[in-house]
Amino acid sequence: MTKKLLSAGLGLGLLAAGASAFAQEGAAAAAAAAPAVAAAVEAVPTLSAGDTAWMLTSTMLVILMIIPGLALFYGGLVRSKNMLSVLAQVFVIFSLITVLWAIYGYTLAFGGEGKFFGSFDKLFLMGITPDTLSSMLKTIPEYVFVAFQSTFAAITVALIVGAFAERIKFAAVIVFSVLWFTFSYVPMAHMVWGGGLLGADGALDFAGGTVVHINAAVAGLVGAYMLGKRIGFGKEALPPHSLTLTMVGASLLWVGWFGFNAGSAGAANGAAGLAFINTILATGAAAIAWIAAEALIRGKASMLGAASGAVAGLVTITPAAGFVGPMGSIVMGIIAGPLCFWGVSGLKRLLKVDDVCDVFGVHGVGGILGAILTGVFCAKGLGGVEPEGYNMAHQVWVQLESVLVTIVWSGVVSFVAFKIAALTVGLRVSEESERQGLDISSHGEVAYTR
Numbered sequence: 001m002t003k004k005l006l007s008a009g010l011g012l013g014l015l016a017a018g019a020s021a022f023a024q025e026g027a028a029a030a031a032a033a034a035p036a037v038a039a040a041v042e043a044v045p046t047l048s049a050g051d052t053a054w055m056l057t058s059t060m061l062v063i064l065m066i067i068p069g070l071a072l073f074y075g076g077l078v079r080s081k082n083m084l085s086v087l088a089q090v091f092v093i094f095s096l097i098t099v100l101w102a103i104y105g106y107t108l109a110f111g112g113e114g115k116f117f118g119s120f121d122k123l124f125l126m127g128i129t130p131d132t133l134s135s136m137l138k139t140i141p142e143y144v145f146v147a148f149q150s151t152f153a154a155i156t157v158a159l160i161v162g163a164f165a166e167r168i169k170f171a172a173v174i175v176f177s178v179l180w181f182t183f184s185y186v187p188m189a190h191m192v193w194g195g196g197l198l199g200a201d202g203a204l205d206f207a208g209g210t211v212v213h214i215n216a217a218v219a220g221l222v223g224a225y226m227l228g229k230r231i232g233f234g235k236e237a238l239p240p241h242s243l244t245l246t247m248v249g250a251s252l253l254w255v256g257w258f259g260f261n262a263g264s265a266g267a268a269n270g271a272a273g274l275a276f277i278n279t280i281l282a283t284g285a286a287a288i289a290w291i292a293a294e295a296l297i298r299g300k301a302s303m304l305g306a307a308s309g310a311v312a313g314l315v316t317i318t319p320a321a322g323f324v325g326p327m328g329s330i331v332m333g334i335i336a337g338p339l340c341f342w343g344v345s346g347l348k349r350l351l352k353v354d355d356v357c358d359v360f361g362v363h364g365v366g367g368i369l370g371a372i373l374t375g376v377f378c379a380k381g382l383g384g385v386e387p388e389g390y391n392m393a394h395q396v397w398v399q400l401e402s403v404l405v406t407i408v409w410s411g412v413v414s415f416v417a418f419k420i421a422a423l424t425v426g427l428r429v430s431e432e433s434e435r436q437g438l439d440i441s442s443h444g445e446v447a448y449t450r
Contacts, residue, residue: 136266198405279321282333308344316332348361
C-alpha cells in the first residue's frame with residue numbers, strides 16, 4: 001500500500017512538473033510573440049482625430065510661411081520697382097506646384113519603391129478617397145498627407161526665386177519651376193522620404209535640410225550665375241526697399257515653421273513637441289549669435305541681421321528638429337548664426353555671385369550645416385534621439401553623402417532646366433525692362449502708387 005502511495009505521489013509530482021514546464025514555455029512563447037502582436041496591432045491604420053487636426057493645422061501654417069511669409073520676406077529685400085514681381089512669382093509658384101503635386105508629384109515621390117522615383121499608381125490621386133488613410137502615417141487621411149506634402153514642394157520651388165530676383169522673365173520662372181520640380185524636387189523627396197536611395201542608406205532629414213533647403217539653394221546659385229549680375233551690381237547701391245516688410249515676413253516664416261518642423265512628426269505626439277521646442281530655441285540662438293557677430297565685425301547689430309539669423313536658425317534645425325535635444329538645438333543655432341553671416345558676406349564675395357536675397361548663403365550654408373550636425377547631436381549622450389545601431393562617425397558620413405548627392409543632383413538638373421528655359425522663352429529681361437522695373441515691364445502694375 002505504501003509503495004502504491006509513493007508511486008502515485010511520484011506520478012503526480014512528475015505531472016505537476018511537466019505542467020509547470022509547459023506553462024513556463026507557453027508564457028515564454030507568449031512573451032516572445034507579444035511585441036510582434038503589438039507591432040501588428042500598431043501597424044493597422046486607425047484614424048486619430050487629434051493627429052488629423054494637428055496635421056491640418058500644420059498644413060495651414062506652412063501655407064502661411066509661403067504666402068504671405070516668404071513673399072514679404074523676399075519682397076522687402078528687393079527694390080520697390082520689383083516688389084510686385086517677387087510677390088507674383090511666389091504666389092504663382094505656390095498655385096502651380098500644388099496642382100502639379102496632385103497630378104503627378106505625389107505619386108512619383110511617395111508611391112512605389114524605386115531608388116529615384118516612385119510609381120504612377122496614384123496618378124491624379126487615383127484610388128484615394130476621403131476614407132483612405134495614409135499608408136505612411138497611418139492615423140490621418142491620405143488627402144491630408146497629400147496636402148501637407150504639397151506645401152513642402154511649393155515652398156522649395158518658391159525659395160529659389162530670391163536668388164535671381166529683379167532680372168528674370170516671368171515666363172522663364174514658370175518653365176524652370178515645372179522642370180525643376182519634376183526632375184529635382186520630386187526625386188529628392190522620394191530618395192529621402194519616400195523609401196528611395198538616401199533614406200534606405202540611413203540618411204536623417206526630419207523636415208527637409210537636403211530635400212528643401214540645400215536642393216533649393218543650389219538651384220538658386222546656379223540660376224544667379226546663369227542670369228548674371230543685375231545692372232549696377234557692385235558699382236552702385238542696390239538696397240532693400242522695406243526692411244519693415246522683411247521683418248514681418250521673417251516673423252511669419254518663424255510662426256509657420258512650427259508646422260513645417262513639428263508637423264513633420266506626422267502626429268500630435270512627443271516628437272512633435274521636441275521639434276516644436278527645438279524650432280524656438282535654435283532660431284532664437286541663431287538670431288542672437290548673428291547680431292553678436294555682426295556687432296563685433298561691423299560695430300552695429302541690424303534688424304536685417306536679426307531676421308536673417310532667425311531664418312538661418314530655422315534652416316539649420318530643420319533636418320535635426322525631431323532628432324536632437326533642446327540643448328543641442330541651441331548649440332546648432334549658435335554655430336549657424338555666425339556661419340551664415342559669413343555665408344552672406346565673405347562666401348558671397350568669394351563666389352562673386354549676385355544672389356539677391358542670399359538664398360545660398362542662408363539656405364545652402366545653413367542646410368549643409370544642419371544636415372551634418374544632425375549626425376552629431378542626435379547622439380543619446382548629447383541629449384538626442386539616436387537611431388538604432390547608431391555610430392556617430394558612420395552617421396556623419398551618411399549625412400555628408402546625402403548632402404553631396406543633393407548638391408550634384410540639384411546642380412545638374414538646375415543647369416539643364418535653366419538652359420531649356422533660355423532656349424524656349426529666354427532667361428533675362430531686356431536692359432530697358434530691368435531699369436524700368438519688373439513690376440511695370442512684366443506685370444503692368446506697381447506695388448506702390450505715389
